[in-house]
Amino acid sequence: MKHLLSTLDLDAATATGLLDTAAELKATLLGREVRKLPTLRGRTVVTMFYESSTRTRVSFEVAGKWMSADVINVSAGGSSVGKGESLRDTALTLSAAGADCVILRHPASGAPQRLAEWLEGTGTGVVNAGDGMHEHPTQALLDAATLRERLGELAGRRIGIVGDVLHSRVARSNVHLLRTLGADVVLVAPPTLLPAGVEHWGVTVSHELDAELPTSDAVMMLRVQAERMHGAFFPSAREYSIAYGLNEARLRLLPEHAVVLHPGPMLRGMEIAPAVADSSRAAITQQVSNGVHVRMAVLYHLLATGGGDE
Amino acid sequence: MAPRPRGGVTGQAGEHELLSAGDVARTVARMAHQIIEKTALDAGTASAKGSAPASPASSEPPAVVLLGIPTRGAPLARRLAERIATFAGIEVPTGVLDITLYRDDLRRRPARPLESTRLPAAGIDDRLVILVDDVLYSGRTIRAALDALRDLGRPRAVQLAVLVDRGHRELPIRADYVGKNVPTARTEEVAVLLDEVDARDAVVLRRPARQAAAEEDRA
Numbered sequence: 001m002k003h004l005l006s007t008l009d010l011d012a013a014t015a016t017g018l019l020d021t022a023a024e025l026k027a028t029l030l031g032r033e034v035r036k037l038p039t040l041r042g043r044t045v046v047t048m049f050y051e052s053s054t055r056t057r058v059s060f061e062v063a064g065k066w067m068s069a070d071v072i073n074v075s076a077g078g079s080s081v082g083k084g085e086s087l088r089d090t091a092l093t094l095s096a097a098g099a100d101c102v103i104l105r106h107p108a109s110g111a112p113q114r115l116a117e118w119l120e121g122t123g124t125g126v127v128n129a130g131d132g133m134h135e136h137p138t139q140a141l142l143d144a145a146t147l148r149e150r151l152g153e154l155a156g157r158r159i160g161i162v163g164d165v166l167h168s169r170v171a172r173s174n175v176h177l178l179r180t181l182g183a184d185v186v187l188v189a190p191p192t193l194l195p196a197g198v199e200h201w202g203v204t205v206s207h208e209l210d211a212e213l214p215t216s217d218a219v220m221m222l223r224v225q226a227e228r229m230h231g232a233f234f235p236s237a238r239e240y241s242i243a244y245g246l247n248e249a250r251l252r253l254l255p256e257h258a259v260v261l262h263p264g265p266m267l268r269g270m271e272i273a274p275a276v277a278d279s280s281r282a283a284i285t286q287q288v289s290n291g292v293h294v295r296m297a298v299l300y301h302l303l304a305t306g307g308g309d310e
Numbered sequence: 311m312a313p314r315p316r317g318g319v320t321g322q323a324g325e326h327e328l329l330s331a332g333d334v335a336r337t338v339a340r341m342a343h344q345i346i347e348k349t350a351l352d353a354g355t356a357s358a359k360g361s362a363p364a365s366p367a368s369s370e371p372p373a374v375v376l377l378g379i380p381t382r383g384a385p386l387a388r389r390l391a392e393r394i395a396t397f398a399g400i401e402v403p404t405g406v407l408d409i410t411l412y413r414d415d416l417r418r419r420p421a422r423p424l425e426s427t428r429l430p431a432a433g434i435d436d437r438l439v440i441l442v443d444d445v446l447y448s449g450r451t452i453r454a455a456l457d458a459l460r461d462l463g464r465p466r467a468v469q470l471a472v473l474v475d476r477g478h479r480e481l482p483i484r485a486d487y488v489g490k491n492v493p494t495a496r497t498e499e500v501a502v503l504l505d506e507v508d509a510r511d512a513v514v515l516r517r518p519a520r521q522a523a524a525e526e527d528r529a
Contacts, residue, residue: 017421017423019426020423021423021424024408024424024425024426025424027427028408028411028424028426028427032462034461036461037411037412037461038411038412038457039411039412039416055414067411128389220447252503300411300421301421304411304416304417304421305419305420305421305422307419
C-alpha cells in the first residue's frame with residue numbers, strides 16, 4: 001500500500017488488516033502513561049488542508065506524533081497557496097523538502113488522485129483526508145472500527161446511512177468499505193439528496209426512515225452540507241428534520257443493540273436530536289478516538305514498511 | 311557444543327531434525343528447573359507461604375514474570391510457567407510482548423500484522439521479567455523487546471530464556487537460559503515448531519536446496 005485514496009482500493013483482507021492493526025494499537029496504548037511508539041521515528045508526515053477541519057486534521061496529527069513521526073501542518077491560508085501556487089507545485093515542494101507522506105484534504109473531488117500521479121516516483125505517499133464530494137476513506141475505516149467494537153463482525157449486518165448522501169464523501173467511502181466487509185447498506189434520503197447512478201452502488205435505497213429503523217444494526221446520520229448546496233434540496237430545515245432527523249421517538253424504533261454513528265460535525269436539532277447524540281446508543285466520541293488509532297494503522301501500513309509491494 | 315546431527319533427516323530435502331517432540335519437552339523442563347534455581351523462586355515464596363497459608367494470593371506476589379515474544383515465544387512462556395507450577399508449586403504470571411512496533415527492520419520488509427501485547431494484571435514494575443523467545447539469532451528482536459519494556463514499566467531486572475541459540479549475534483546480548491546451542495551457518499534456517507502453532511513439536515534445521523544438494527554429493 002503506497003497511497004490511500006479510496007476505499008474501493010481496499011480488498012477485504014487489506015481492510016480487515018488495517019482494522020486489526022488499529023485495534024491492536026488501541027489495546028497497546030490503553031492505560032499507558034507515555035503514549036508514544038518509536039515506529040515512525042525519522043519519518044515526515046505533512047498534512048495539507050485546503051478545507052476546514054477539526055477532528056480529521058487533529059487526529060492525523062496525533063496519530064503521527066504518537067508513532068514518533070514528525071508532523072508538519074500546512075494550511076492553505078498560511079502557505080504559498082495564498083500567493084497562487086498550484087497544488088502540484090506545492091506538493092512537489094513538500095516532497096522535495098522530505099515529506100514521506102502527504103495527507104490531503106481538498107474541496108475538489110479527485111485532487112488526491114492527481115497528487116498521487118504527480119508524486120509518482122518520488123517515494124511520497126498520499127492519504128486522502130476528504131476530497132470534495134468524492135471519498136473520505138479514513139472516516140469509513142474509523143466507522144467500521146467502531147461498528148466492529150460495538151457489533152462484532154460486520155458480515156450480514158444491516159447498516160443505514162441517512163441524510164445528505166449526495167454531498168457526502170463519508171457515505172461514498174462507507175458504502176464501498178461496508179460492502180467489501182460484507183455488510184448490507186441501506187441509503188435513506190429524500191430523492192433530491194441521492195446521487196445519480198446510486199442504483200449501481202449495490203445498496204438498497206429508501207425514502208422512509210421509520211420503515212428502515214427496526215431492521216437496522218446501525219444508523220449513520222449524515223450532516224446536511226449546506227455549504228455545498230446551491231439550490232433547494234428540501235422545502236425547509238424543519239421539514240427535513242421531521243422526515244429524516246433522528247429523534248428520541250425514532251431511537252426507540254431501533255433494535256436494542258443498534259448503534260448510532262455521526263461523522264461530525266453534528267448539527268444538533270437538524271439531522272440528530274441532542275438527546276440522541278448524547279445517549280449511550282451513540283458512539284460519536286468513540287468514533288473520534290478510534291479515528292486516531294485507525295489513522296495510526298494507515299500510517300503504519302504506508303510508512304513502516306519496505307516499499308510498496310503488498 | 312552440540313554436534314550437528316546427521317541422523318534425524320525428515321521427509322523434506324535439506325531439513326534435519328535437531329530436537330524431537332520428546333527433546334523439546336525435556337528441554338523446556340530443564341529450562342524450568344534452571345529458572346527456579348537461578349531466581350530462587352521456591353525459596354522466597356515457600357517461606358512466605360509457610361507463614362501465611364490463609365491468603366496465598368494477596369501476600370507477596372511472585373517476583374518473576376514470564377513474557378513471551380510472539381509468535382512462538384508466547385506458548386513457550388506458558389509451557390515454562392506450567393512446568394514451574396508442576397515442579398515448584400508456584401504460579402508464575404505470564405504475558406505476551408509484541409515487539410513489532412519497536413523493530414529496526416520495519417522498512418526492509420512488507421507490513422507485518424501486529425500481535426497483541428498482554429501483561430499480567432499486576433504489571434511488570436519491580437518484577438524480574440524473563441523474556442522468552444524461540445530462537446536467539448542476531449539479538450535485534452531482544453533489543454526491540456528491551457525498548458518495548460521500557461515503555462511499559464520498570465522491571466527490577468530482565469533476563470532472557472531461549473529454546474535455541476543459533477549464534478551470529480549482531481548486538482551485545484546473551485541469554486540467561488538456553489535450551490540448546492546450535493552452531494549454524496547464516497544461510498541455514500532454524501525453525502522451532504510448537505504444537506500450539508504448528509501442530510507438532512520439533513526443532514529443525516533447514517538448508518537452502520543448493521547447499522543441501524552439494525553436501526549430499528560430497529557424502
